[in-house]
Amino acid sequence: MKKYFTLFFILSLSLGFAQKRAQIDDQIKIGIEELREFVLIPNDALILDNIDKNIEWLSENFKNRGFQTKIIKTEGAPLFFAELSKNKSAPSLLFYMHFDGQSVDPSKWNQKNPYIIELKEKSGLGWKKIEWSQLKEEVDHEWRLFGRSTSDDKGPIVMFLNAINLLNKNNKEIQFNIKVILDSEEEKSSKPLPKAVEENRELLMADFLIINDGPVHHSNKPTLVFGCRGITTLSITTFGPIKPQHSGHYGNYAPNPGFRLAHLLSSMKDENGKVIIEGYYNGIDIDEATNKILRSVPDDITTIHNNLAIKNPELVGNYYQEALQYPSLNIRGLSSGWTGEKARTIVPDRAVAEIDIRLVMESDGNRLKKLVKDHIAKQGYFIT
Ligand SMILES: [Zn+2]
Incomplete structure (x- = not known):
């Protein structure tokens, strides 16, 4: 009996895990489509019109998830702010990410348009383009996406939005007030940010600050770095x-x-x-x-x-x-x-x-x- 129970327990556990994996993979597919759309909007930090178009996309997609959004004017390009606050007395988390990218020199890219994401798999020492239709099958976590700002730092923004979707789908209540500040001049050393932070002290006040940017640990495991130099x-x-x-x-x-x-x-x-x-x-x-x-x-x-x-x-x-x-x-x-x-x-x-x-x-x-x-x-x- 005990053996049977153990087996059942393991089965149900592994079934739960497989279901979760499938749900995550489904969300990854949705997220990748969303990221393709987002990367398609050029984000050269030197071109203000680029920044405005990105902010339009961000406003729409954060609002879709129930966030209240705000554009913070600065001496340079505007910053984007969003807040999801269900319980004012809960601790608040402030997330920092950036949506601007370095200027692009297409001749240095192994693809025609750096703003059109390509899906690639490892081939020898390099990477080989594969068809998007492959994504309809099982997701291979060793595939990679190539496009301007795909990983730095539009990917984390889209991952963040899709994580909110997953929490909602699983009826998980978010125990924090969520605030998000998205920088538009990170690649130009964020010059307007310090003054904007001082001027919006109240709005940005938080118990914790999380920066979703920086390299992936080589083990590929989710990583939390406590502080940076x-x-x-x-x-x-x-x-x-x-x-x-x-x-x-x-x-x-x-x-x-x-x-x-x-x-x-x-x-x-x-x-x-x-x-x-x-x-x-x-x-x-x-x-x-x-x-x-x-x-x-x-x-x-x-x-x-x-x-x-x-x-x-x-x-x-x-x-x-x-x-x-x-x-x-x-x-x-x-x-x-x-x-x-x-x-x-x-x-x-x-x-x-x-x-x-x-x-x-x-x-x-x-x-x-x-x-x-x-x-x-x-x-x-x-x-x-
Ligand atoms: Zn970055």
Whole structure:
């Protein structure tokens, strides 16, 4: 009897799971159709008319799900706001996503129109287009969709809307007040956003903020990242002769700003990527409990290294998640003279390094910038 019961229990459980899977797959099909329609509306953040047309689509589709919507005017492109509030006393969740995309250069795409989504499957090292009719059959979760902003960040908006549909279909009551703010200039560094947030404090007030953007974990599992690092930037220029000089005439005599900059930059870090400027990592203490949580993230080092095509990581942390708990010092761009076809026989007049510093909770950006500046001065440089 007990055996029979166990079998029945397992059967009903697995039946429930299969039904759920089928329901999710059906919703995925609906969602993909909706995403095709949404991506078809160009969303170049530099073209205001594009943004307006996207907002029209968003207003209609959020209203369809019972949201109240609002357009927030800013100094730049407008922002889109939506709210689903059944119980005012419930905690509120504010979701942030963005619907703008980078400008498109169709010649760089392996498809005719980047705004027309294509369905593809893996083929060797690349991807092969397959017919949309295949979607009528079973959904293969290894298929991929290609189109401007399909994953970053229109996909998450459509997923969000379809998740609301699934909750409704299953009569699940949403236990929160849901607020949504959709950015129209994320790809242009969200310049109007801070002021708009200050001006709409009351409207955007929430107990939790969730950002639906960013990479998928390589395990493909749903991922929650608690917090993300901030940023501050620095630009360093070293100067050589007043104008570029012929390297046959002045090489060995006029100081080369490229080499000076290279020495300066390499004095900031050791060979393992650790910043050696005194005090840079001060105040960061990862306790045992935090370490345990960080270590439980299922990072597969081989996959990460293969994906990045790297052999040895930098050693700021003992492992990937630990490394992210420290501020970084990153060269995000380097230039001096000319390279490639345009290379010339000169001693350049200047060399430039663009630096970004990723910040963590314990590290104040101004303090770190001051440490870097003091370090540069200590090497004998005059800072303008
Ligand atoms: Zn994004």
